Every structure is written in C-alpha cells, then in structure tokens.
Amino acid sequence: MSAIPTDPSALLEDLFSRAKRAGATDADGVFAVGRSQSVSQRLGAPEAVERSESGDLQLRVFVGKRSAAVSSSDFSGDTLSDMVERVMAMAKVAPEDPYAGLADASQVGGAGVEIEMFDPTEPSAETLVERARIAEEAARAVPGVTNSEGAEAGWGVSEVTVAATNGFSGTYRRSSFSIVASVLAGEGQKMERDYEYTAKVFDGDLADPAEVGRTAGERAVKRLNPRKAKTAGLPVIFEPRASRSILGHLSGAINGASIARGTSFLKDEMGKTLFGPEIRIWDDPHRSRGFRSRPFDSEGVATQKRAVIDGGALTTWILDCATARQLGLETTGHAARMGGGGMSPSASNLFLEAGELSVEELIRETGTGLYVTEMMGSSVSLITGDYSRGAAGFWIENGELTYPVSEVTIAGHLREIFKSMTPAKDLTFKYGTDAPTVRIEGLTIAGA
Numbered sequence: 001m002s003a004i005p006t007d008p009s010a011l012l013e014d015l016f017s018r019a020k021r022a023g024a025t026d027a028d029g030v031f032a033v034g035r036s037q038s039v040s041q042r043l044g045a046p047e048a049v050e051r052s053e054s055g056d057l058q059l060r061v062f063v064g065k066r067s068a069a070v071s072s073s074d075f076s077g078d079t080l081s082d083m084v085e086r087v088m089a090m091a092k093v094a095p096e097d098p099y100a101g102l103a104d105a106s107q108v109g110g111a112g113v114e115i116e117m118f119d120p121t122e123p124s125a126e127t128l129v130e131r132a133r134i135a136e137e138a139a140r141a142v143p144g145v146t147n148s149e150g151a152e153a154g155w156g157v158s159e160v161t162v163a164a165t166n167g168f169s170g171t172y173r174r175s176s177f178s179i180v181a182s183v184l185a186g187e188g189q190k191m192e193r194d195y196e197y198t199a200k201v202f203d204g205d206l207a208d209p210a211e212v213g214r215t216a217g218e219r220a221v222k223r224l225n226p227r228k229a230k231t232a233g234l235p236v237i238f239e240p241r242a243s244r245s246i247l248g249h250l251s252g253a254i255n256g257a258s259i260a261r262g263t264s265f266l267k268d269e270m271g272k273t274l275f276g277p278e279i280r281i282w283d284d285p286h287r288s289r290g291f292r293s294r295p296f297d298s299e300g301v302a303t304q305k306r307a308v309i310d311g312g313a314l315t316t317w318i319l320d321c322a323t324a325r326q327l328g329l330e331t332t333g334h335a336a337r338m339g340g341g342g343m344s345p346s347a348s349n350l351f352l353e354a355g356e357l358s359v360e361e362l363i364r365e366t367g368t369g370l371y372v373t374e375m376m377g378s379s380v381s382l383i384t385g386d387y388s389r390g391a392a393g394f395w396i397e398n399g400e401l402t403y404p405v406s407e408v409t410i411a412g413h414l415r416e417i418f419k420s421m422t423p424a425k426d427l428t429f430k431y432g433t434d435a436p437t438v439r440i441e442g443l444t445i446a447g448a
Contacts, residue, residue: 037123102165134209182195244433255317269314289429
C-alpha cells in the first residue's frame with residue numbers, strides 16, 4: 001500500500017475529474033482510513049501485539065444509466081489512472097439500470113451534524129497488555145476454571161470521507177475500545193467454554209477488565225454438567241447477546257434489496273402489525289457514542305432516527321437510492337459501501353426498546369421453559385420466515401433457572417416470534433444491534 005493521502009476530499013475530486021474527462025456523467029466515492037492496535041495473552045503469557053494502518057479508496061462511476069465500481073488500497077498516481085481507466089471500461093459495457101444514479105442534491109446533507117462518536121484517546125501497548133492480563137487472571141481465578149483461550153484488548157479509530165459530483169462532501173471519525181476474555185471450565189470431555197466482552201466508543205466507558213474476566217469465568221463454570229432438554233413446545237427466553245440476533249433477522253427481512261427482489265417473507269407487510277402493540281424498534285444513526293452512528297450515509301444522504309417498528313407495526317424499509325427508486329419511494333439514508341465499492345442498504349444503531357418487566361419477573365412468569373445464553377449454527381430463511389437454530393442455556397422450572405442444557409434446537413417461524421415477543425427492561429447498548437432480554441412464546445424445543 002502506498003502512502004495514505006492527507007487530503008481525501010482532494011483525492012476524490014481528482015478522481016471525479018479524471019472520470020469526467022473519460023466520459024463519466026457522474027461519480028461518487030468513499031475514502032476510509034483506519035488505525036488499530038490489539039494485544040492478546042494466554043495462560044499468563046503475552047501472545048501477540050498487532051498494529052495496523054489501512055486505507056481503502058472506492059470509486060463508483062455512471063455513464064448514463066450504466067455504472068461500475070472499483071476499490072484500491074494503493075494511492076499512487078499510476079494506480080489511480082489505472083483505477084479510472086478500469087472502472088470506465090467496466091461501466092461502458094455494464095447493462096443499463098433504470099434505477100442507477102446519485103442522490104438528488106436535495107437529499108444530501110448531514111456534513112455539519114455533530115455526533116459524539118470519536119474519542120482521541122490512544123492507549124499504549126503497555127496499557128492494552130495490562131488490561132488483557134487483568135481480565136485473564138480474573139477469569140482463571142474463578143473456582144472451576146481449568147484452562148484459558150486467552151484475553152484480548154484493543155483500540156481503533158477510523159475516518160471516512162464521502163464525496164460525489166452532485167456537490168456533496170463530508171467527513172466523520174469514530175473510535176472503538178474493547179476487552180474480551182474466554183476460558184474453559186471442567187476436565188476432559190466435560191469441559192465447557194464461555195466468554196465475556198466489553199466494547200465502547202469511548203475508552204472511559206469500558207467495563208473494568210477484572211469484571212470482564214470474572215464474568216467470563218463464572219459463565220463457563222455455570223455451564224458445567226449440562227443435560228439434554230426434552231422435546232416440547234414451550235416459552236424461550238433469550239438473554240441480550242442472543243436476543244439481538246432476532247433484530248438482525250428483522251433487519252435482513254426489511255432490507256430494500258430483498259424487498260425490491262421480492263425475496264423477503266415481509267415483502268407485502270408494510271404498515272401491518274407484526275409485533276405486540278407495546279413494541280417499538282428504532283434505527284438511530286445519531287445516537288451519542290453509538291457504534292454505527294453516522295451523520296450521512298455512503299451516498300451523502302442525511303441520516304435520521306426512525307421507528308422501524310412503531311406500536312408493533314412496520315413503518316419503513318431500509319433503503320438506499322437505487323432500492324428506493326425501484327420501489328417508488330424515497331431513500332431512508334441507509335446506503336453502505338460493500339466490498340469492491342458496490343452499494344447496499346444497511347441499518348445503523350438498531351435497538352428494541354426496553355419493556356417494563358425485570359428479567360427475574362420474566363423468568364418467574366414463564367414457569368417452565370428455556371433460557372438461552374448462546375446461539376450456534378443457523379437455518380433461518382428470510383424468504384419463508386422459517387427459523388431453526390442450535391442453542392445452549394438453562395432450563396426454567398417453577399419460574400427459576402435450574403440446570404444447564406446444551407445441544408438444543410429451537411424452531412418456529414419469524415412471524416410468530418415477532419408477534420409473541422415480550423421484552424424485559426435490561427436494555428444496554430453493547431454491540432450496534434441491541435435488545436434487552438426477551439421472551440418468545442410457543443417455540444419448539446428439540447432435545448433428547
């Protein structure tokens with residue numbers, strides 16, 4: 001990779017000028033640069049210290065209704081010339097797409113919006129090593145923990161510049177900090193593994209490394225001596241790191257690309273009630289210290305907070321310009337660059353609003369059921385809505401968590417999962433797609 005340019009806007013404008021001279025009618029591009037560092041430790045000894053600096057340049061050109069996109073991590077003059085020549089040759093032979101084109105000038109904006117999403121703190125390698133050390137030692141100190149997969153601490157920053165020939169140009173920066181520990185409990189064929197993870201946009205918001213380690217160790221020990229669950233139709237409670245996956249399925253099913261192709265089981269459900277009346281699911285690109293916050297999308301369209309599900313009803317698709325035109329709608333500002341410079345809609349900070357019950361109340365009301373702490377494998381069809389996933393967790397009996405269970409399959413249909421969802425009030429923002437603990441009624445639990 002050649003030296004990273006100091007003025008991304010000027011670089012993109014130069015590429016646009018070259019493309020215009022070669023016959024492009026319009027062009028847009030994204031330049032992203034990042035720096036990161038991570039350290040890892042296992043069994044009390046440092047394993048790796050890694051640092052990287054990267055840059056990615058993506059260019060999309062339009063020749064009338066034909067378009068093509070390329071990307072490069074080399075920014076030398078010869079490479080840039082070759083990049084323009086290559087993308088223009090591709091665009092001229094690409095099939096015409098009646099929905100292709102830049103965002104209208106009236107749609108772009110957000111470059112001046114300030115969102116708290118960048119912490120300039122750069123922890124030293126020694127600080128990261130100490131965090132990993134503390135986390136692993138705390139995990140290994142938990143009685144019953146017998147081995148370690150290690151602990152890791154990391155940090156990273158990125159800067160993204162988006163520009164287009166419709167006059168838009170904007171830049172934003174974001175940061176991230178993390179600590180993770182993973183350990184094993186038990187002996188021989190009866191070992192169980194679990195982990196704990198903390199990640200934040202601001203360094204000062206991270207959980208204490210010792211707390212991360214202790215939680216990882218305690219989770220692993222609690223999973224020892226699991227039993228098989230009996231096959232039955234019962235309520236299933238998903239803890240937050242499992243419940244967030246349900247929002248991921250919703251996001252995929254209302255993605256404009258799937259809706260435009262007619263490949264989503266929700267393609268005819270706009271405005272219809274999919275969830276209970278108390279359910280509200282937000283997409284909030286302006287959330288302070290959010291992992292996926294951004295003032296504008298990859299097409300320069302201004303972003304805004306939206307209730308994707310409001311009072312249980314579906315209110316919007318997740319759209320970029322092309323899918324919006326295909327559906328006869330307006331873009332929702334969800335364009336995101338894919339590998340190679342292509343574009344596709346993608347959610348930002350997606351979250352399910354907290355409910356009114358505590359987790360303890362939710363479990364107590366359940367009576368008999370399954371409490372899921374880990375998901376594995378996947379056989380989820382967004383075309384039909386059929387749902388089947390492997391799971392592990394704890395059996396609920398008489399309204400209490402009793403013994404650990406493993407090698408369980410839970411199955412149902414996403415329509416019924418959405419309709420019967422009851423959220424607890426323990427929502428925390430940890431991943432970018434977040435949900436509190438939720439209970440789903442009437443899933444099929446397949447075990448022994």
